Amino acid sequence: MKTTLRFLLACSMFSHSAHAQSGTVDKNKVMDFFQNQQFDEALSYLLPAVLADTQNIQLLGYLGYANYMSDNTKAAEKYYQDIFNIDSANISAIQYLAIINKNESPDRALQFTRRLIYLQPGKAAHYRSMAEIFRRREKKDSAFLYYSKAYELAPKDYKNGIGLADILIGNKMFLSADSIIQAGLEKDSINIPFLKLWIRSAYEAEDYKTVLLPGERLIRLQETSLSSLTMVFLSYYKLKLYAGCIRVCDFLLDNNFLAENIFFYKAKAWASLKEFSRSNDLLKTCVGLAISKNAEMYYYNLALNYEALKQYKKAVAYYDTAYYLFKNPVMNYNSGRICEINLKNTALAKKYYIEYLSKANPVEADERKAYQYLKTRWGKKDNGR
Structure with a gap:
């Protein structure tokens, strides 16, 4: 899909070129190269023509695209910059320059995106691109302003709603975020990005009951998002719905997510159901996986479980291990206490x-x-x- 979109963007630039096509280049042949992803062949075919006509925007655009799709972004940027120097209102060239610079040179990306907004002030995608640049630079207030404008211009484009709701949740504006999320889900009840944001908004607002509905919807969709489903099993645990916690943990484990905290909360849930042997087996798995201070917590919980089972010598042994490893x-x-009382x-x-x-x-x-x-x-x- 990403390649298709880039190809369409390139075709748009080529078809709207202000310069006539070079007589030495067959456009259909170039398009065939691109459709078949034969970018090296395209470059070999195009270079002689552009050397003979260095001001031809169409040829420069072909070369920019071929280099971009070959992951030679430095060369691609040169050709798109050449186009911009010839025609500073060439939308496609400016878009590529903004994309190429967004990670390595965000200030340049910002300049090109501002140019796009100036040239097309009614296009929501440009405001969203500007917001994304500010968000990556952790300038949340500016990101909020541009996401808000993008959403105002195109509220039906779910990407605008996703961006704005994400910023609102980060600012603890949960009700405002939820109104955008629910509007998006009314149009598409299985929109996964909106479901993930609904989970996050409810969890951060400590509304654990609300977390469960979108969480179960993700599971039915077989969406294995570790961060979102972690909030779901934690919500089940906090609500003392231990069977639900275990079920969500199992879903993640069945999908090869073998993180310590999944085993740990499954162990805690079994312990809460008085299934201490099952809990201990899982805690031992946690110990085997642990590479940090978390192991102390696992030994401590093993000891608590053995206390509950009245296996006091084993409990002391695990407390001893925790102490000798971590000196708490x-x-x-x-x-x-166990030696004295029990x-x-x-x-x-x-x-x-x-x-x-x-x-x-x-x-x-x-x-x-x-x-x-x-x-x-x-x-x-x-x-x-």
Whole structure:
């Protein structure tokens, strides 16, 4: 589709050229080269002609397009710049110059896009292109203004609605974004970009129930968007609809998304359903995948599950592992608590508590309270050092 659009743009430029076609070039032959994607052959055919007629816009356009489609954007830019120097109102050449420069030279892209707006002030696509440049440069206010103008000019073009709604969500203007999203979905209820924005808007507004409808629609469409469906299974989890959370996680896993957080929330959902063995199997998978601090959270949750199963020695073992890997003194407190209360091993509990007191720097109110209690009972903070 992208190649087709570029080809049509090129054909438009060629057919509207102000200069006559060179007598040494057969336009039909050039079009055949382009349709068959024989761009090297086209270049070999065209170069002698343009050397003989360097001001021929049609030939320059052919060469610009052939180089562009061959990924030689530097050469393409040269030919389109030559056209612009001859005719500063050549729309197709300006469009290509804006496209070529949008990533590497956004300031130049901005200049060419402004020129397009000046030449065609009623064309929404130019305002949208300007908005996209500003959005990539994180100038949200300017992006908002240009997306708004594009939407005003062509509200039925879903790309304008998508761009404006995206900016509105980023600005926490959820109601305004939702009105645009719903207008788009009224025209096309399975428009995937609008469904993704609906999910994001509802999730960021903490309206987790609303997330579910567009989320389920994406699943029925077999759309495997990791970021959107992550918000969906998190919403199910936050709503304590654990079976739904597991189902969405399974959908992602079945589609070969093997991210840690998918296994983790599936594990947490099973634990919430008291299926601790299933949860532990998944948490062990998380541990195997972990390459960062997240592993501490997985060991901690494994320990919590074993506590719930009353397998206290295993719970202590996982708290120990978490501590030795990541040095969080709270893990020693948890081990001491189990040894004291559940295993009735006061000597071992004291060892864990003293280690905790020597390392802890409590911040939260609950932990400070527990810390003071342990300090009073088991000795001063520097004991055991």
